[in-house]
Amino acid sequence: MEKVGIGIIGCGNISGAYLKAITTDFPILDIRGLADLNIETAKARAAEFNLAATTIDELLADPKVEIVLNLTIPKAHVAVGLQVLEAGKHAYSEKPLGITFAEGKTLRDVAKAKGLRIGAAPDTFLGGGHQTARTLVDEGVIGIPVGGTATFMCPGHERWHPNPAFYYEVGGGPMLDMGPYYITDLVNLLGPVSRVAGFATKPRAERIITSEPRNGERIPVEVPTHVAGVMAFENGAVVQIGMSFDVAGHRHVPLEVYGTEGTLIVPDPNRFGGPVEYLKKGGQFEEKAITMPYAEGNYRSIGLADMAYAIRNDRPHRANGDLALHVLEVMEAFHTASQEGRTIEMTTTVSRPAPLGQSLVDGHLAK
Numbered sequence: 001m002e003k004v005g006i007g008i009i010g011c012g013n014i015s016g017a018y019l020k021a022i023t024t025d026f027p028i029l030d031i032r033g034l035a036d037l038n039i040e041t042a043k044a045r046a047a048e049f050n051l052a053a054t055t056i057d058e059l060l061a062d063p064k065v066e067i068v069l070n071l072t073i074p075k076a077h078v079a080v081g082l083q084v085l086e087a088g089k090h091a092y093s094e095k096p097l098g099i100t101f102a103e104g105k106t107l108r109d110v111a112k113a114k115g116l117r118i119g120a121a122p123d124t125f126l127g128g129g130h131q132t133a134r135t136l137v138d139e140g141v142i143g144i145p146v147g148g149t150a151t152f153m154c155p156g157h158e159r160w161h162p163n164p165a166f167y168y169e170v171g172g173g174p175m176l177d178m179g180p181y182y183i184t185d186l187v188n189l190l191g192p193v194s195r196v197a198g199f200a201t202k203p204r205a206e207r208i209i210t211s212e213p214r215n216g217e218r219i220p221v222e223v224p225t226h227v228a229g230v231m232a233f234e235n236g237a238v239v240q241i242g243m244s245f246d247v248a249g250h251r252h253v254p255l256e257v258y259g260t261e262g263t264l265i266v267p268d269p270n271r272f273g274g275p276v277e278y279l280k281k282g283g284q285f286e287e288k289a290i291t292m293p294y295a296e297g298n299y300r301s302i303g304l305a306d307m308a309y310a311i312r313n314d315r316p317h318r319a320n321g322d323l324a325l326h327v328l329e330v331m332e333a334f335h336t337a338s339q340e341g342r343t344i345e346m347t348t349t350v351s352r353p354a355p356l357g358q359s360l361v362d363g364h365l366a367k
Contacts, residue, residue: 001366003027003028003029003030004029004030004066004308004312005062006022006066006067007032007054007065007067008033008035008068008069009056009069009071009084010070010071010072010073010080010094011035011036011045012036012041013161013162014071015045015071016048017298019045019051020049021300022304022305025297025299025302026302026305028308030064032059032064033051033052033053033059034052035056035058035059042054060087065089066089067089067092067311068087068089068091068092071094074094074098074166074172077120078099078106082106082110085107085110085114088114088116089116090118090119090307091107091111091116092118092120092307092319093118093119094120094121095120095181095324096120096176096331097120097321097325097327097328101325101329104324104325104328107321108325117310118320118321118324119317119319119320119321120303120319120321120324121180121303122180122181122185122269122303123299123300123302123318123319124181124184124269124270124271125188125319125353126306126318126356127267127299128290128296129267129271129273129274129276130185130266131355131357132290133266135291135355135357136264136276137259141278142260142261142262142264143260143261144236144260145236146236146258146259146260148239148255148257149240149242149252150239150241150255150269151242152179152182152243153174153249153250154244154247155246156207157177158208158211158219160211162211164207164211165219168219168221168223168225169223170222171223173225173227174225174226174243174244174245175200175224175334175335176223176331179243179327179330179331180331181270182269183231183327184324184327185269186239187326187350187352188353190257191235192326192346192348192350192351193233193234194233194346194349195344196346197229197344198227198334198335198338199227200226200227200339201226202224203225203226204221204225204246206219206221224335225246226245227241227334228240228242229241229334229337253265254266254267254269254270262279262281263278263285265278271298272294272295273294276290292357293363293364294356302365304319306359307319307320309366309367316354318353318354319353320353325348326348326349329348
């Protein structure tokens with residue numbers, strides 16, 4: 001099968017994980033060049049992986065680039081995405097799709113008008129642990145889905161990230177940063193969300209960086225850093241969610257799904273694998289065998305590879321724009337619900353992505 005040319009814009013912290021997976025796990029992807037507003041950053045990352053550094057204009061003009069992977073900061077996702085679409089390329093970005101539903105919808109609408117594809121992380125829901133959990137739900141192991149819990153709570157990213165300020169600017173915060181992993185996985189398991197209720201708070205007006213090289217620097221907080229809410233799904237399930245940068249520690253598992261016949265413990269949605277546990281009504285928790293590939297390792301870019309195979313096979317891709325836009329609307333709704341003191345009805349819906357098993361050949365993504 002003919003390879004798909006990939007150009008990358010944004011060579012910061014996350015680009016290393018993408019490049020490692022692209023160059024070792026997904027041979028359909030052919031990296032044509034790396035670009036960044038800071039050309040020296042692009043050159044350094046290119047040298048690390050024996051690739052070519054280029055300017056953004058040169059990359060967008062390359063006729064062999066079919067998809068541009070956008071790894072810029074969240075505030076730039078839509079602006080860069082529109083630039084990519086105007087160049088006639090398909091666009092795939094890091095999460096979230098945009099920092100507001102309105103701008104995310106603009107990106108989706110422009111792509112549809114031009115007959116181009118957009119996609120967005122997270123793609124962790126395609127990992128073996130999450131696809132195994134999806135199989136169990138589809139087989140009716142838990143019975144009728146009733147509800148669940150989704151929990152990410154930590155003291156904040158200023159403890160470890162070298163440049164954490166953007167996590168606390170407009171476009172940041174725990175919901176837009178970590179919510180995509182959890183909500184995307186829940187849509188994969190349960191289907192689309194219909195209504196949202198929630199509360200969002202900002203306990204501190206500034207944070208102190210304790211990581212290097214900016215240790216001791218104070219940064220302002222522009223967004224809520226503790227969000228608690230409830231999602232009502234179209235299938236009738238009701239899931240509680242908590243996302244926080246203000247919690248010292250907790251004992252909740254990341255993701256649980258409850259049904260009339262049992263409970264499913266789903267792996268951390270920020271990872272591709274991890275144990276899947278099941279409790280049958282009246283029984284005890286037991287670990288279920290992982291039946292799907294891509295469970296042991298970091299496969300960031302599998303969503304991009306799936307998009308490339310989808311282009312070659314003329315089928316829908318899984319980490320698609322409609323899914324990312326629906327998740328973005330859900331996340332924004334928590335803040336709107338808190339500000340306006342009401343339940344928010346979703347205006348979008350989306351089909352669950354097809355199980356990954358439909359695109360596997362000999363245990364690998366290949367169609």
